[in-house]
Amino acid sequence: MRELEEASNEGHRSSDGEVTEPTEDAIPEAEPTSMHNNPNQDANSQAKLGATSGRKQTEREDNLAGAEKKSDNKITYEIRKKPTNSIVLENFNSHEAVNGNKDDKAPFDMVKSEATYLEWLELESRLFPVRYYREQHTKAQQKYNIVRVLGQGGFxxxxxxxxEKGGPLYAMKVMSKEKIKEKKMIKYIIGERRALSAVHHPLIMSLIDKLKDNSNVxxxxxxxxxxxxxxxxxxxxLKRFSYEEAKFYxxxxxxxxxxxxxxxxxxxDLKPENLMLDRSGYVQLAxxxxxxxxDANRERxxxxxxxxxxxxxxxxxAKNCGYSFSVDWWxxxxxxxxxxxWISPFHTxxxxxxxxxxxIMTSEFSFQTSLSPTPKIL
Incomplete structure (x- = not known):
């Protein structure tokens, strides 16, 4: 058994993570003002009537502005109330991204240099929370045909x-709801689905579709x-990876x-089994x-x-002090x-x-005798 999982103190992420479209409050229409056919009506009464109409028009504009402000506050609250409690999308119109009026992914084609790569990363960091917390409750229109079994997973x-026959091939991960519940892995399955939906990187596997029925996800x-x-x-x-091959991966x-x-x-959870290789030999983190x-404030x-x-x-x-991104570098x-x-440094x-x-706790490991000085320094 290569996997180790214990009960954690983290709060359970709600499966209801939908970023909803705010509904504008109904704005009452101004009552129409009728003009009485009075031949003796003077200019002062007409001016008074015009001033009243102008005040009502101003009130309608104020009400509309107040409704829009309330709408903006609501969409911000819907995002902030998620488990991280501190996701704030600054300088970004989340209405458009959620409703599909604006592309919610920064195009990777824009990367032409180091400067544009950093700009692309910055844009992605702003768009990522919208994709992560957006939940599309739409039934899949595709019906998938099983070609063969690729392997057996934990669930x-x-x-x-x-x-369709002769069409593109996909990998379908079938997970039993009963086993997920039995192993108390519900929040991890939800997290995996959200992460796969949100990532947008050529070296990380992404989500094509998601389905569920009474028995499986x-x-x-x-x-x-x-x-x-x-x-x-x-x-x-027999030949092992060379120094250059190791650096490449x-x-x-x-x-x-x-x-x-x-x-x-x-x-x-980095390990060789989670690094898939495409037909060009490049890695796909799976x-x-x-x-x-x-959490943006705590990050632990x-x-x-x-x-x-x-x-x-x-x-x-971890239960005492927690950890952050450093575990990935380890x-x-x-x-x-x-x-x-060909063997992990702490293998027994x-x-x-x-x-x-x-x-691991005592950092006791020794280099393979076959390793040259250059890989040891790396």
Whole structure:
């Protein structure tokens, strides 16, 4: 069992995370003023009548402005009342993004240089909370056909599906509601679905569609043809990864983490099995089940979870002081060691989890004798 998950002190995220469209209060119409046919009506009475009409028009404009202000306050409150309690979208019209009047993703094509890349990251960080908390309650129009079984997961099957024969292939993750409830993983499944819906990065897997019925929850993702990095490591065990190959894969992980951390998301479960390889050989960071959107003010979490061989020491004392993005950099170092030596730095021959934790807490590890000085310095 590579997974370790304990009950956490985090508050449960509500499944009702919809950012709703505010409804404007009804604005009473001004009562019409009739003109009596009085031939003796003088200019003073007409001026008085005009002034009254002008005041009523001003009151209507004030009421309209007040309604709009109330509407704006409501949409801000709807976003702030989520579990993070501090998400504020500054200088961004969330009405347009929620209603689809404005594209809620910054186009990656705009990245032409380091300056435009940083600008793209900044735009994404503003748009990410809108995508994360938006919940679209629409029934899927597609009917997926099962091609074959890809594998067995912790909560169910992973299927290869398509919409029509000869069409694009997708990976469908089938998760049993009963098993999710039994293992108390509801908030993690909801978090994974929200994270997959919100991420927009070429090196991170995203969501295609989501479905559910009385028994299961279904998440449809792109199908990555070449399997995961762990399988590639097994197939090349005799020659191992070179220094340049290791840098190639780890550099992509660094870019993916740079994006997630800018979005205030900590990943927490990096390992070779969660790095999928596309047909061009590039990485797709998968399995966002343990990803966590941190509070902008506190930016700490207190869950004890992950894969033991790759968990950072602060995770094991999380209930006392918590941890933040640093745990992802620890797992990146473990991955870099892993792709060089084919074994995690804190692995124990007996496979005893408690012995692994003890080695991690005391930072007891030694480099492989086959490693050259350059990888050791890295």
């Amino acid at each position: 169910g099957l992973v299927l290869l599906v398509n919409v 279904y998440i449809i993702m792109p199908f990555i043809e070449c399997g995961d990095l762990f399988r590639l490591m097994l197939s090349t065990r 780890v550099a992509q992980v660094l870019l993916a983490f740079e994006y997630l951390h800018k979005m205030r998301v900590v990943y927490r 399995d966002l089940g343990f990803a966590k959107l941190l 979490t207190y869950s004890t979870l992950g894969t033991p061989d790759y968990m950072a020491p602060e995770i094991f004392s 797992t990146t170092g473990c991955l870099l060691y892993d792709v060089h030596g 021959p007996d496979g005893n989890t408690m012995n692994v934790i003890k080695k």
